[in-house]
Each structure stands twice: as C-alpha cells, then as structure tokens.
Amino acid sequence: MTKPTTSSGPLRLVGLTRHFDDFVAVAGIDLEVPAGSFFALLGPSGCGKTTTLRMVAGLEEPTAGRIYLGDEDITATRAYQRRVNTVFQSYALFPHLSVLDNVGFGLRQLKVADWKQRSMEALELVQLADRSRQRPRQLSGGMQQRVALARAIVNRPEVLLLDEPLGALDLKLRREMQIELKRIQQEVGITFIHVTHDQEEAMTMADTVAVMNAGHLEQVGEPAALYDRPATAYVASFLGQSNLLPLEGFSDPGGEFVTAHAHGNGLVVERAQLPKGMPLDGGFAEGAPSVHLGIRPEKLRILSPDEAPSANRLGGTVTDASFTGVATTYLVAMPWGQELTVTRPNDGSLRARPGDAVVLGWDPHQSFVVSEAL
C-alpha cells in the first residue's frame, strides 16, 4: 500500500455543517470517534446520516466545520486522497466489472500487487468467492450488498463508513454478517462508522452509539448508558419503548433521593439523575421546559399484595394483556388517563387480566429524568 494501514488517530468532526440551499441537512456536529472503535450512527430517515458520512468520505463539501483524522485536517482533501472507504447505501457497484474486479478496484488504484489474492480473501469473508466472475447484476440484492462490503473492507482503510450495509439482508444472514463485521473490526482495528435504522443492531454491535435527529446529535454514549439514561425524550423513545410521566415539580427531603410530583403522587428519584439546575422547591416556573420521568416497560413490576412495599407505587387498571411468548405486555391505565406499558417475563410471577386493579412499582435507580420542550 502507498500509505500505512494502521489507524493514525481518532476521527474528529468539529461543527460539521451542510446546507442544501435553505435546507439544513447537517446542523453543526461535534464528535470524536476514537481510533479502532465501532461507532454506530442511529437516526430516523432523512436526519442527515448519509450526508454526514459523505462529508467524512470527501464526497460532499461541508458548508462549515472541519474534519480531522488523527492530527491531520482532511477537510480540504479529495475523496481519493482519504484513507476512508464507504459501503454505499445504494451499493454503487460497477456494472461493467466482474465481482472480483469490483472488489479489487481500490487495491489496483493503490497499486497493490497481490490485489487478486486479497480480493478473493475478502470475497471469501462475505461468502461470495464462488461468484467472483459474475457481474453485479447477476447477484441478488443481499449478495450485491456483501460485494460492496468486501470492496470497502479489502482496502483496510483507516475509517470504514458503512451506510446501512446490512439493510437488504434477511434476518439470519444479517445476524451472521453482524457478527462477522464485529469480528473483522476487532481483528483489523479499523474505525467503523456504522449507520443504521435498527437500534438493536446499533446497540449490539457498537462500542459507542450516537443518536441523530434532524441534523444534530441528540446523545452520544455507550449503548447501555443511552438506553438506561437517555438525555432526551427523543433518545428514550428512539431506543426502545419507554413510559414518560409528566412531572409537576420536585421537593427535596435531603439524601440520595428527591421526590418528584406527578398527578398527586410522590415518586422517588435518584438525585444524580436530575438535569443540572433543576429547581427542587415545588412546582416548575411558568413556561419552563416540561420534565418527564421515564421508566422502561421491563423495569415496571406488578406488585403482589404480599410483596415488600416498593418506594414507588402507582395504582391503575389493566386494559390489555398481550402474550408474546417470553413475556407478556400489559397496558395499565392510570387514574389520569395515561396508559403505561409494562413488560413482564413469563417466569411464573403474578399474571394480571384486563380489568384487574393493580399496583405498579419500580426501583428508583432504574428510572430516568428528561427535560425539554416535547
């Protein structure tokens, strides 16, 4: 290779912005992706994921902001000068070249002598070695996607950008490729930036997940942190289901916990979870951003009468119970009309039926607080 393949450092985005005429596709992203990490970029359709990747690849010019790879500012360099490869959302395989020539395209540009052998190895990795002589259009969508993957990985770039690389695969192959991708990433130590719609995929594969929304980053962190302690209601609802109870205010009894007030109920909340500057002297000021207490459905328990009293208790009526095999999902209506979702494992514990009056409880360490204008 013309340049060393070892990662030279983290990828840093500073105020990265892209406008299309008046439309702001990417609105000032600040991000540092450590070298050799598996980074997932998660977000709804149209939030600017592809645009961000294209700027990192050098295919789209940022309207503002800088991109650093290690110590080097690569903002002004051209795509072909960056040791960055992309698995395109649309595959973008060359229709006039065989599968092997597609995979070998980058290595031949880099004047790698044994491009053929390395390309075959990459094709073996994606289980397509027997298709090397065929043209892309003779392959199924999932096969084409794997060729695109092989074509990018084979170059061993410093950063590999994967734009929904597993979108066209069936579930089984998808799981296999997820494991394979993770293995490759750990073996070769390339920085992976993996764009996906699939929150489960993001959380199982990535060291770090960033949730993107309407051109900006909502939250960046480890999967478990994002799931257990989402910073915004958006992140909470994007990563799985959650019950959000609107709060009216806090009071401070002192100690590890504070009391949150919701519809006349005093709920115990960990002090450490409160957003900074949250007033603890009763109700919120007029026009202040709304504050919610969030509890994941699987963290809610249906309390049996003989159970030790829980710190948090909310009474309600079961309106629906759906059995899903490993678990049962209940809808429990609160006196103020809100329905909470409760997921209980089918482990022989108490089962409720629609119409039953139940009491819900949860561990105060398992809830979270989000504050924002919803």
Next chain:
Amino acid sequence: MAFAHPIGGVRPVRSSRRRGYFVPVLLLTPAMLWLTVFFVVPTISLASQSLQTGDIDNGYTLTWNFQTYADALARYWSHFLRSFGYAATATVGTLLLGYPLAWFIAHRSGKYKNALLVLVVAPFFTNFLIRTLAWQIILTDTGPVTGFFRATGLTSVLQAVGLTNNDTLLFSPFAVVSGLVYNFLPFMVLPLYASLERLDTRLLDAAGDLYANGWHTFWRVIWPLSLPGVVSGTLLTFIPAAGDYINSKLLGNTQTVMIGQVIDAQFLRVLDYPTAAALSFILMITIIILVGVYVRIAGTEELV
C-alpha cells in the same frame, strides 16, 4: 419444449406458440417488404451492373467482367485510402468535441438540457448543402478564423502536418475534415448523450472513494460504461463520412477528392456505370469489414 411434457397439455402450449409467431411476423412484414424493395433489389442490381460490359448508348450485358473491379481498384485505391483517412480523422474529431459536450448536456446542464439538445440538432433544420457552403465563408482567406489561425501560428502547424498547403485554410484537407466534423457532430453527440445520461453518477462517488482521481475515474468507469454510445456514435459518423462527397467537393481541392466524389462523377458525368457500381460495392464491402472488426474489438456485446 412443447414436447418435453406431453402430459402437460399440448393444446395450450400450441396455441400460445402460434400466437407467439404470428404477431411478430405480422409486425415485421412491412419492414421486410421495405428492405426487399429498397435494399435487396437495388443491391442485386448494383452487383449485376458492376459485372456488365457495354456503354450507355448501346446498352449493357452481364458478362461477369471482374476486370472492372481490378481496374477500379488500381485507379482509385488512393481515393479509398484518403476517404477512410479523412473519415477516421473526422470521427476522432467529432468524438473529441462531442464527448465533453454530451457529458455537459447529460450531467451539467440542469434545466437547459432540452434546449441544448435542440441546439445540437438545430443544424438539421438547414439544408446539408447550404450548411457546407457556409463553411466556405467561415474559412475564407479574409475571415476571422483564418486570421486567428495565422495570428497564433496554427496555419504553419497545419501545413507541417499536411492538412493545408499554404497559409490559407479553405480548399484543403483541413477544410474537408472540418466540414465532415461539423456535419456529423450531431450523429456523435446524440448516442453519446444517450449512454452518458444513463450513467449512474453515484458510481463516480464510488470510484473516488476507491482512490480513483478524476482521470482514473474517467478511464476505469465513465469511458467503459459509455462505450456503447462511443461505438454507435463513431459508426454513425464514420460510415456516412467515408462515403461523403459534398464536403470534399465544396471545401476541398483536386488533391482531396474522396471516393464518394469519384462514384458521383462516374455515375452522373462519365456515365461509366460498371465502374461506378464496382466502386460502390468495394466501398460497401470495405466498410462492412471495417465495422465488423471494429465492433469485435470494442466488444460491445459484453457491455451493459
């Protein structure tokens, strides 16, 4: 296939088979009749004419006189060579001018695309002869084009490579080739446009991403994907240009006579029909062979 599964019911297979042949045959009939009347019959009569002896006053008889071919070739081989040389040069010229133009129209013209396409074919609204005559004015000795070529020293360059004889442009090989390039440019641009327009520009992103700079992207992605357009464009230019006689007549001199001009003269002025017919036949066969070799080399059947 119909007999492979005798139990599967021969009837429906048959009826679909009959319908499968009838409609295409019906649709092809007018074209076949047309080709028979206006191509096969004239070609046979031309072939027979070329093998006849006699003269215009006493009539011709078919004597299988192949000597006409030998004589025609011996006398006019240089005209053939010149024609193919000019046609090839003009084809390269139209390709060099037409390729960037077609790319621009296909991918860079935005809302002006249709207007530009109309402009490409606009010369066809004027008569071929008039358009070519206009080049006499364009290349005239006192005109700005000649003035520019003289000022920049390009006239001496042209003279050095034998495209002109002195420091004028008109009535020279250069003028003939220029006329050919001008007249056949649309035949090059339109097929090129058609295949470049189809090209998925995301492939260019992919090439850039895979370390190909602009030049390599062109040679490894754009050019091979545009080959069908290049092949049809060059054929549509080369074939008529090789047989053209207007440009050499109006813009050339006695040293630039092309084979089309010779055939024209043999048919209409010398009235030596067998020689004219033989020359036409040689031209046709040569073009068919050249095209066959060319298409084989370009390997169009392997393309997308």
